[in-house]
Amino acid sequence: MASQTVEATRTRDPHPRSTARGPHEDSPAVKWVMRVLVVAYLFFLVAWPTSLVAKNTFANGFQGISDALSDPDVVHALKLSAIVAVAAVLINLVFGVGMALLLVRFDFPGKRVLNALIDVPLSVSPVVVGLALVLVYNGRYGWFGPWLEDQGLQVVFAKPGMIMATAFVALPLVIREVVPVLEDMGDDQEQAARSLGANAWQTFWRITLPGIKWAIVYGVVLCLARSLGEFGAVKVVAGNVGGESTTAPMLVQQKYQNFQQETAYSVSFMLAFAAVLCLIVVALLRPKEGDKK
Amino acid sequence: MSIEVRNVTKRFGDFVALEDVSVSLPTGQLTALLGPSGGGKSTLLRIIAGLDTADEGTVTIEGTEATNLPARKRNVGFVFQHYAVFKHMTVAKNVAFGLEIRKKPKDEVAARVDELLRLVHLQQFSHRLPSQLSGGQRQRMALARALAVEPKVLLLDEPFGALDAKVRKELREWLRRLHDEVHVTTVFVTHDQEEAMEVSDEIVVINEGRVEQIGSPDDLYDKPANDFVMGFLGEVTRVNGEAVRPHDVDISTAPVLAGAAQGTISRVLRVGFEVRVTVLTDGGEEVTVQLTKAHANALGLHEDQTVWVSPNPGAVPAMSRAV
Ligand SMILES: Nc1ncnc2c1ncn2[C@@H]1O[C@H](COP(=O)(O)OP(=O)(O)O)[C@@H](O)[C@H]1O
Ligand SMILES: [Mg+2]
Numbered sequence: 233m234a235s236q237t238v239e240a241t242r243t244r245d246p247h248p249r250s251t252a253r254g255p256h257e258d259s260p261a262v263k264w265v266m267r268v269l270v271v272a273y274l275f276f277l278v279a280w281p282t283s284l285v286a287k288n289t290f291a292n293g294f295q296g297i298s299d300a301l302s303d304p305d306v307v308h309a310l311k312l313s314a315i316v317a318v319a320a321v322l323i324n325l326v327f328g329v330g331m332a333l334l335l336v337r338f339d340f341p342g343k344r345v346l347n348a349l350i351d352v353p354l355s356v357s358p359v360v361v362g363l364a365l366v367l368v369y370n371g372r373y374g375w376f377g378p379w380l381e382d383q384g385l386q387v388v389f390a391k392p393g394m395i396m397a398t399a400f401v402a403l404p405l406v407i408r409e410v411v412p413v414l415e416d417m418g419d420d421q422e423q424a425a426r427s428l429g430a431n432a433w434q435t436f437w438r439i440t441l442p443g444i445k446w447a448i449v450y451g452v453v454l455c456l457a458r459s460l461g462e463f464g465a466v467k468v469v470a471g472n473v474g475g476e477s478t479t480a481p482m483l484v485q486q487k488y489q490n491f492q493q494e495t496a497y498s499v500s501f502m503l504a505f506a507a508v509l510c511l512i513v514v515a516l517l518r519p520k521e522g523d524k525k
Numbered sequence: 526m527s528i529e530v531r532n533v534t535k536r537f538g539d540f541v542a543l544e545d546v547s548v549s550l551p552t553g554q555l556t557a558l559l560g561p562s563g564g565g566k567s568t569l570l571r572i573i574a575g576l577d578t579a580d581e582g583t584v585t586i587e588g589t590e591a592t593n594l595p596a597r598k599r600n601v602g603f604v605f606q607h608y609a610v611f612k613h614m615t616v617a618k619n620v621a622f623g624l625e626i627r628k629k630p631k632d633e634v635a636a637r638v639d640e641l642l643r644l645v646h647l648q649q650f651s652h653r654l655p656s657q658l659s660g661g662q663r664q665r666m667a668l669a670r671a672l673a674v675e676p677k678v679l680l681l682d683e684p685f686g687a688l689d690a691k692v693r694k695e696l697r698e699w700l701r702r703l704h705d706e707v708h709v710t711t712v713f714v715t716h717d718q719e720e721a722m723e724v725s726d727e728i729v730v731i732n733e734g735r736v737e738q739i740g741s742p743d744d745l746y747d748k749p750a751n752d753f754v755m756g757f758l759g760e761v762t763r764v765n766g767e768a769v770r771p772h773d774v775d776i777s778t779a780p781v782l783a784g785a786a787q788g789t790i791s792r793v794l795r796v797g798f799e800v801r802v803t804v805l806t807d808g809g810e811e812v813t814v815q816l817t818k819a820h821a822n823a824l825g826l827h828e829d830q831t832v833w834v835s836p837n838p839g840a841v842p843a844m845s846r847a848v
Contacts, residue, residue, distance in 0.1 A: 420607060421609050421610070421611055423576050423605070424603065424605060424670075425611075425622065426576070426595070426596045426597050427575075427597070427599075427601060427602070427603040427671075428597075428623035428673075429597045429598075429600075429623055429627060431597060434626060438622075439611060443612065
């Protein structure tokens with residue numbers, strides 16, 4: 233599998249310069265039109281709306297932010313979001329790395345099906361994910377919920393369900409980062425470690441993990457950004473139990489509908505800021521990863 | 526015997542990669558597994574190392590039944606064709622890996638690593654990363670890493686296959702000298718007959734999953750067990766239906782030898798000190814004769830000349846009679 237990947241990258245572009253005199257290069261007009269289109273697209277879709285959020289947040293300087301932070305609902309929602317996101321990221325970290333290893337290093341019946349299933353969370357609407365979880369884990373009529381509730385564990389309308397929903401939605405992110413790196417790395421180094429006396433755990437810890445370290449960091453950061461912002465799935469699972477189970481994105485919606493725009497903007501800004509911070513961290517990590525090669 | 530492979534069979538799906546292979550390798554020797562690509566050499570080596578498992582048959586290493594032992598418990602050093610260096614570790618850390626796994630004291634590890642890096646002439650590179658080494662240096666590092674744990678046997682899978690011709694030649698001479706110094710039982714895989722003949726004490730010829738012959742380089746060259754071994758170990762030409770090496774063909778300008786085939790020289794090719802003559806016999810054979818320049822000059826060989834060729838009686842391979 234690994235050698236196939238290497239072959240593929242090697243043969244992908246045998247004449248990298250042969251298209252240098254293509255139509256785009258020849259015509260400056262086309263080039264300019266393309267540029268303007270891209271910039272306009274990004275501006276109207278991303279930059280302008282986001283900057284308006286920032287503008288509204290800081291309409292009165294830092295007043296908006298500090299007002300929001302003195303609202304106990306806001307603080308509670310931010311905390312809850314952080315807890316849910318971190319828990320979901322940890323779960324996806326462990327399972328993501330495990331599944332990636334399973335998919336790349338082992339052969340088993342049903343591997344292709346599993347491989348396809350991993351992308352389901354990306355293609356299914358988060359609301360559907362939430363509903364599905366409610367159906368299974370609901371304490372009154374779910375398949376599995378009543379039994380769990382008898383054991384004293386409430387899943388739906390509580391933190392465990394919200395964490396599950398978030399983990400589900402962000403599931404592919406770690407796996408899809410780690411799998412290609414594992415394939416590229418091959419299992420030569422792992423075999424060498426085994427022949428030198430390392431057991432499975434030592435091989436993973438000393439050889440595999442350092443090799444996929446940056447892919448994991450990248451996957452985790454993406455996963456964190458995605459988890460912090462998750463709305464649909466969590467909202468369905470959280471139900472209507474008042475402020476107890478309101479996450480930050482849900483709070484934004486509530487506050488906005490209750491004509492507390494100022495607070496809504498401030499919380500939005502904080503969410504966007506956290507996400508951008510994540511992406512900056514990733515951007516800073518990426519070139520480092522390239523240097524190491 | 527250091528390594529005993531008995532009746533090993535290995536299949537990949539329907540494909541039989543090894544079929545009932547039995548080999549005994551004596552302690553302290555340098556053995557080559559020689560054969561064409563795809564013949565099953567790597568598979569056999571990996572089964573000895575425990576990196577693959579045989580479907581049938583047993584492997585014994587230094588008297589220990591190893592068939593079901595995992596690779597990490599076999600105490601076997603393995604060197605891979607593409608080095609398999611630990612990319613994120615320095616040269617010294619790479620070499621120290623097996624010792625650290627065995628939880629040896631720090632000063633002992635440092636001393637042993639130093640000794641090994643000296644052995645492979647890499648002492649000044651101990652703090653470099655493998656990516657800063659040339660291919661030959663990486664492979665020497667991989668060898669030091671494998672030797673660090675004092676393996677009972679050292680297995681090398683086409684260790685020089687990825688290197689260019691000059692480095693490859695240097696390294697195989699160096700491997701021979703190293704083996705004379707270290708004396709660990711060594712098996713190395715190669716598809717290059719010259720490499721196998723030059724370096725090893727014993728050669729196991731493997732083709733299509735079967736052992737064709739086992740013997741010393743001289744044995745194999747002079748007494749190949751069959752046409753395949755004969756053809757694989759060196760050039761072959763036919764005189765009067767008999768397979769011989771081109772340098773074992775006698776050529777004369779007069780019919781002095783009984784049973785010699787008459788023919789005409791179609792080509793004379795001079796390569797350095799050697800002359801290769803192609804003779805078309807009246808029987809329709811194309812015979813290649815190899816002789817020294819001095820000999821060819823003495824005979825005054827030229828194209829379109831009529832000559833007589835016959836196998837040198839002292840050098841006819843035993844196989845043509847025995848098998
Ligand atoms: N993991 C594998 N799966 C399927 N076929 C394999 C595998 N490993 C080796 N083979 C096949 O077994 C045969 C012998 O391979 P190998 O031992 O690598 O040959 P050699 O080292 O002599 O070139 C080849 O035809 C190869 O395609
Ligand atoms: Mg091979």
